[in-house]
Amino acid sequence: MSYTLDVYYHRDDERDSDEPTVVRTSAELDELLDYIAGHEQPNPPVLHARQRPTFGPLNQPDHQLKIDLDGAAQVGAISFMGDDPDRPGDEHAGAWVTTTDQPVRDAPVLYLDKHVPVVFPADAVLPLDVVRRAVHEFRKTGERPRCVRWQESDVF
Template sequence: MNYTLEFGLEAVTDDATIIARNAEEVDAALDRIIAASATFNHNPTAFVLERPRLGPLRFPDHGLKIDVDPERGAAALAWVGPGYDSPWMTHSDRSVSGASLHKDIDSATPFPANAAITLDQLRAAVHEFHDSGGHRPTCVEWQPTDGW
């Protein structure tokens, strides 16, 4: 099945809902997200439109939250979805000196240093998220986290 991603991008330089149906559109969405990263108002998020939505407010049953530090070549992800009782964030054995990555930009809650992944890993994970219909990508390592 082909899935459709909806990216929410809220940045001073680019404020949009971006729809991506294929690999080229996912790459174009990531290019926009990376280009706008210095001016994020909120973390960009991705959802699969074909997945269930819950409750009267129709919240998605899953999600992928992104932060990017392109100057350091780093990113971090948080994921929530079916089959797991709590959210997860990326895990890496490499630290990126000076990287500024936030799990929640609004509250200035940082990702820990061991959540940093490369921009290539970010792309691979978002493509896998798309191709799998919103499941947690297996191409990166994960660690539990205490909040979305």
């Protein structure tokens, strides 16, 4: 099964809107990731898998995947908030950011939130092709991607 993604991001040619861009295919996701990597975002884009559960009177998603990409440097970082797939049935929800033992040298600062501002840790920055692979895995599984390593975070 593949999930339909709702992606909240800024597009230069559209008015700011609370309506997400809907992504249904790998090709649509690649096109969107290329756009985001090439266009400065006022805040990191947020992705939700439509078929996952929601909660509360406003039917909020039970998860979110957030990305910050820098196409010029060919890097990005990911945060995930939701269930821990390594603890199925545990109902353990948390927040994580990517991590690596081989930090990208001279990587630009990437943000979890540009308004506050809160930056990703330096060891959360990954090559863009790795981030792309992880976001594609999220579209396929609706879960925190397993193709990258994670560290717990107190920010989401």
